[in-house]
Amino acid sequence: MSFDVNFILRNLPVFLEGLTVTVQISALAIAFSLIWGLVVVIARLSRVKALRGLAAAYVELVRNTPVLVQMYFIFFGSAVAGYPISGFMAGLIALSAQNGGYVAEIYRAGIQSISQRQVEAGMALGMQGRQVFSIVVLPQAIRRVIPPISNQGIVIIKDTALVSTLSVAEMTYHARLLTDRTAAAYEVFFTLALFYLLVTTVFSGVMRLLEWRLRVAQ
Amino acid sequence: MSTKPNPTPAIAVDGVSKWFGKLKVLDEVSTAVAPGEAVVVIGPSGSGKTTLLRCINLLEEFQEGEIRIDGEPIGYSGSGGQRIRRPEREVARMRAQLGMVFQSFNLFPHMNVLKNVMVAPVRIKGVPRKEAEAIAVDLLERVGLGDKLASMPAKLSGGQQQRVAIARALAMNPELMLFDEPTSALDPELVGEVLGVMRQLVEEGMTMVIVTHEMQFAREVAHRVVFMAEGKIVEQGPPDDLFGNPQSERLQTFLKRFREGYMI
Amino acid sequence: MFDILIANGHLLLAGAVVTLYLSAGAAAMAAVLGAGLALLQLFAFWPLRLLVEAYLYIMRGVPLLVLLFAMYYMLPYAGVNVNPTAGGMVVIALYFSAFMSEVFRGAILAVPKGQWDAARALGMFGRTMMVIVVAPQALRLAGPPFVNTCIMLVKGTSLVSIIGLLEVTMAGRQIVERTLAPFQIFTGVAVIYFLICYSLSVYGRYLERRTSYVH
Numbered sequence: 090m091s092f093d094v095n096f097i098l099r100n101l102p103v104f105l106e107g108l109t110v111t112v113q114i115s116a117l118a119i120a121f122s123l124i125w126g127l128v129v130v131i132a133r134l135s136r137v138k139a140l141r142g143l144a145a146a147y148v149e150l151v152r153n154t155p156v157l158v159q160m161y162f163i164f165f166g167s168a169v170a171g172y173p174i175s176g177f178m179a180g181l182i183a184l185s186a187q188n189g190g191y192v193a194e195i196y197r198a199g200i201q202s203i204s205q206r207q208v209e210a211g212m213a214l215g216m217q218g219r220q221v222f223s224i225v226v227l228p229q230a231i232r233r234v235i236p237p238i239s240n241q242g243i244v245i246i247k248d249t250a251l252v253s254t255l256s257v258a259e260m261t262y263h264a265r266l267l268t269d270r271t272a273a274a275y276e277v278f279f280t281l282a283l284f285y286l287l288v289t290t291v292f293s294g295v296m297r298l299l300e301w302r303l304r305v306a307q
Numbered sequence: 308m309s310t311k312p313n314p315t316p317a318i319a320v321d322g323v324s325k326w327f328g329k330l331k332v333l334d335e336v337s338t339a340v341a342p343g344e345a346v347v348v349i350g351p352s353g354s355g356k357t358t359l360l361r362c363i364n365l366l367e368e369f370q371e372g373e374i375r376i377d378g379e380p381i382g383y384s385g386s387g388g389q390r391i392r393r394p395e396r397e398v399a400r401m402r403a404q405l406g407m408v409f410q411s412f413n414l415f416p417h418m419n420v421l422k423n424v425m426v427a428p429v430r431i432k433g434v435p436r437k438e439a440e441a442i443a444v445d446l447l448e449r450v451g452l453g454d455k456l457a458s459m460p461a462k463l464s465g466g467q468q469q470r471v472a473i474a475r476a477l478a479m480n481p482e483l484m485l486f487d488e489p490t491s492a493l494d495p496e497l498v499g500e501v502l503g504v505m506r507q508l509v510e511e512g513m514t515m516v517i518v519t520h521e522m523q524f525a526r527e528v529a530h531r532v533v534f535m536a537e538g539k540i541v542e543q544g545p546p547d548d549l550f551g552n553p554q555s556e557r558l559q560t561f562l563k564r565f566r567e568g569y570m571i
Numbered sequence: 572m573f574d575i576l577i578a579n580g581h582l583l584l585a586g587a588v589v590t591l592y593l594s595a596g597a598a599a600m601a602a603v604l605g606a607g608l609a610l611l612q613l614f615a616f617w618p619l620r621l622l623v624e625a626y627l628y629i630m631r632g633v634p635l636l637v638l639l640f641a642m643y644y645m646l647p648y649a650g651v652n653v654n655p656t657a658g659g660m661v662v663i664a665l666y667f668s669a670f671m672s673e674v675f676r677g678a679i680l681a682v683p684k685g686q687w688d689a690a691r692a693l694g695m696f697g698r699t700m701m702v703i704v705v706a707p708q709a710l711r712l713a714g715p716p717f718v719n720t721c722i723m724l725v726k727g728t729s730l731v732s733i734i735g736l737l738e739v740t741m742a743g744r745q746i747v748e749r750t751l752a753p754f755q756i757f758t759g760v761a762v763i764y765f766l767i768c769y770s771l772s773v774y775g776r777y778l779e780r781r782t783s784y785v786h
């Protein structure tokens with residue numbers, strides 16, 4: 090079994106093309122998950138009981154069903170409903186919906202990890218609920234959620250590979266085409282794995298840097 | 308019992324009772340603190356001292372009675388059976404007039420010392436930043452921490468943290484200060500520096516309610532000592548009377564045990 | 572409206588059976604492997620530890636789907652003829668063993684230091700200490716995160732549909748191609764996953780409550 094390095098170099102442009110799409114959908118999915126997670130956690134901690142229940146049910150729903158099935162549901166469902174959306178969009182929606190649920194739980198754990206004493210110290214100074222949240226709780230919680238958010242981001246990056254099944258031309262899609270065309274499975278999947286490691290490593294490095302910056306400020 | 312010449316006491320506690328579930332932790336507590344008076348509350352663990360302070364500051368709800376600050380009932384409005392919890396905005400405004408110092412300091416770990424002291428005046432009272440900073444620096448110098456402005460709380464000793472906490476409470480320019488065992492979490496050699504700051508406040512005429520087990524401090528500094536047991540005020544009066552000639556058997560036992568070095 | 576789902580329900584259920592045994596087999600393998608990896612990571616001689624770290628790094632940084640494709644495309648070229656179901660199960664197990672190792676490692680490290688000291692003070696060391704003092708406490712702590720990882724694993728098995736295994740997601744896709752009723756059918760598929768995963772998560776929460784009583 091030979092391993093053809095030249096084959097990899099020759100096909101590097103194909104991988105790079107896929108990489109751009111992978112990075113794009115990853116970045117968008119992470120951003121939307123962070124935002125959507127915020128909406129969900131606000132509902133989850135709201136004073137309105139119905140809203141709380143709805144958010145809790147939503148979190149349970151997305152956490153207990155595969156993102157792939159959600160993608161199929163949205164992609165094929167939208168086509169049958171007469172409003173076909175692209176595989177890219179369907180993937181993005183499913184990834185954000187699922188991971189927004191996880192992110193909401195991360196936010197919640199971060200908020201609830203701030204001790205009641207800190208809250209009371211704020212109240213004793215005359216802060217109202219909202220002020221206690223924004224001055225005392227949130228800045229401390231943000232520091233604590235960075236590591237789990239970083240992990241969730243890696244989950245998202247890896248799950249973007251699933252949109253290849255909806256014919257979105259990201260890295261995994263190109264890799265499959267290339268294998269079918271050239272039969273150079275070893276070279277292709279070695280390179281593909283390397284590219285994913287590259288993306289996830291850079292991402293977690295950036296997150297660690299962010300965490301470190303905030304630590305130093307503390 | 309000392310009579311108060313001032314018709315409106317700084318704090319008036321009037322028949323306050325509080326239950327945690329079925330447990331009655333405050334049992335018709337009544338007392339009053341005159342402006343400029345320093346009252347030390349002593350009593351065995353679990354007697355309701357913390358709860359009383361927390362009720363005064365509305366961190367805890369109470370079911371019966373009334374607490375007035377400068378004659379204004381706090382926490383609840385409506386009289387004669389009707390008790391309506393006041394809106395949060397009003398409760399917060401009243402709390403801003405009371406300084407509170409906790410046993411566990413509770414500094415904000417994500418802010419440096421200066422920011423800890425400045426944050427409430429700036430964000431709650433809307434004091435201009437420059438002005439708040441000048442006040443904060445001045446207060447921190449007064450508690451002996453003028454050289455620690457940029458330090459983070461985690462880098463300070465317990466005694467230093469507690470002095471920052473006192474400065475933080477003072478920065479709101481409160482009408483009175485509540486202390487809940489401010490030295491109980493400190494190593495013995497650090498107790499003195501905190502008590503020194505508190506003593507200075509008493510001398511400046513700050514109205515204070517101090518829960519503490521520092522009997523020497525109580526004896527020397529307090530204008531009046533209140534002894535609590537099982538949710539009731541058992542005895543109160545000038546320190547020399549209480550310590551020198553305790554009337555109730557409970558207080559006698561308490562002081563005896565204390566002298567024998569029991570942990571309280 | 573859901574008559575299509577009812578008419579095809581038996582196909583989905585047949586797929587669900589495959590999903591279940593795929594999950595159970597992979598979870599069992601992943602647990603054993605993960606426990607081993609955790610022990611190596613914590614206690615092995617450093618070259619071996621480095622090797623384990625490298626393995627974990629790859630498993631955590633590469634998508635499961637890519638690993639499945641790699642198996643699917645590469646093994647035939649290598650002349651290995653694997654049963655795709657067994658192959659899928661093994662790849663899933665390898666992938667999740669990395670997450671399981673994190674679960675066990677975290678649990679071992681969460682056993683209070685005083686317990687290790689107490690064991691050492693009684694003259695225990697090595698395996699005796701692990702078996703008598705550390706492991707029983709660590710296993711208790713590992714319960715809830717272990718169940719969470721199992722939930723991820725069950726959801727992860729849906730990916731083998733992409734390499735052609737006929738489990739519940741694939742069954743769903745086939746029915747949809749025939750009936751053009753994606754809403755009904757994929758709802759059915761989702762409900763099946765939900766029932767499996769939600770039961771697990773209820774069990775996980777029960778374990779969590781039990782462990783928190785101990786401490």
Ligand SMILES: Nc1ncnc2c1ncn2[C@@H]1O[C@H](COP(=O)(O)OP(=O)(O)O)[C@@H](O)[C@H]1O
Binds near residue numbers: 327330353355357
């Ligand atoms: N949040 C609470 N829930 C239930 N019981 C409480 C709570 N806080 C205090 N208690 C009980 O109230 C009583 C008085 O407590 P506390 O005011 O803390 O006493 P002290 O400060 O004098 O030690 C104790 O019996 C204590 O167990």
Ligand SMILES: [Mg+2]
Binds near residue numbers: 357358
């Ligand atoms: Mg107390």
